[in-house]
Amino acid sequence: MTEYYGSKLEDIFNTMEERFRPEGAEGVDAVFCYDITGEGGGKWRVTVRGGELKVEKTEGDLEGCSVTITTDPKTFIGVTLGKIDGGEAFSSGKIKVDGDIGLLTNVLPKLFTKYTPPAKDVTAKDIIDTVVERFRPDKAEGVDIIIGYDITGEGGGKWSIIVKDGTCTVKEGLESDCTVTMQMDAKVFVGLNLGLIDGTAAFTSGKVKIEGDMGAAALSAGLFERYRVGVVEGAEELVSLKCVPSIDQRFATGPVMGKWFDGLKEKKFYATKCPKCGRTQIPPREICAVCRVRCRDFVELGPKGTVTLIDDVYYASPDPLTGEVRETPYAGVYIVLDGASEEEAFAHEIKKEDIARIKPGMRVRPVWAEKRIGSYKDLLYFEIDE
């Protein structure tokens, strides 16, 4: 079976049942016929009737069709995956439609969830295995280094890449005299090599640990062609550029915010208390935002509190400090800490495992970092207090 864009026709038709959405099939009574000609082609009948789906591959003639789609495997897979524009393929004659075209444009998209190709799991070993063939001797003139990779987690391993006299060899295990050793999780290693993770961001956020000669680490990237997966012969090359400029930041806490950070070190929440209205402000602020008078008194709140509001977040903005996009979903919670004024909720995050259970009114407690340095990172998240 011929593959296009990393998928086969069978993959698409065989997953139709699991992708079928009965709620989208209400009142639909139609037979979709696919006549896919050419290498790797075939004929399929997809019947949708009474909220039920039947997919059958057939050798004979396609009969009783509400609509028949005739195309070649490459176009069909390309359109399904969104690699080819369906409208353009239709107007250029690559897709021919016989029968009720409205079924394709209006009904079909509601019947199925989108097909996504099975992820080709690239392993760290796949990447290491191609190191020698990706080596560029022209870039390695006078280079004499040993790059050690300590890849942890699933699919991990230890390898040493020895570059010397314009040659490159790979050995299993870490050599004792590595010029530089890079330690990271296998997922990070694969992500970096596929260009899914930015190297600078991964390093600044501590996902990649580099020991030894940093210069050699920077140099090593240029010694190899990029690892490519599933490159289609004759495909059009498109240029996409990435860069991560960085801006140095300096934040002076001042006496009030500084007190807050010092409090976090001791697992304490300090709020300011307004001398006029008695309101607590957390994190503390110099001036009461309502009365506009200076607050000099600190009170300790919590550490436990009551949740008032929950935000489930499914799209995360990049972290401004690292450029990384965190995992989703996560949930922000507003917590009125014990002793706080009623309207003064403190916004933080709930433990991942508790997202599904958390409800307004629930009691929560903070979970602290083991090593606290007086930073916002000292407070990890809140968890349900049981």
Next chain:
Amino acid sequence: MAVHKEDTSHCYVQFGRMALPNQYFAGRVGSKFIIALRDEHKILGVRCDKCNKVFVPPREYCERCMSRLDENWVELSNEGVITNFTVVRYNDKHLPRKAPYVLALIKVDGADTPFAHIVEGIDPSKVRVGMRVKAVFAKETTNTILDIDHFEPM
């Protein structure tokens, strides 16, 4: 007047570094332009037959009549003329050269639009509008317009 002295025992400074990840997609037309520079050392433009104009860098649509141009590629000369210029006299880490350097608008032969690039190999005070220059290609590719390293006087 009595000056209230603040308690500074809790004051300290935190340092950070803000990363600004950027991604620029050159598009199909832009990619073809860059790839021709990189692999063949050729400057490509697109021609609008209706307006009788050749655009460099190439674009998908004619800015005047909105005709689609991406099938109408023309190969242009690596030589051209300075139509305007400025001397950059300050240094900044994002700039491609140390100051002073010449940033010029160069109209390559066969094109109707100029594009900005660096002119080297001449004292900045001697650069003139109308001067003929030719492209010097970069040894290392960056997949950008800087695959032409600079222009130099002929």
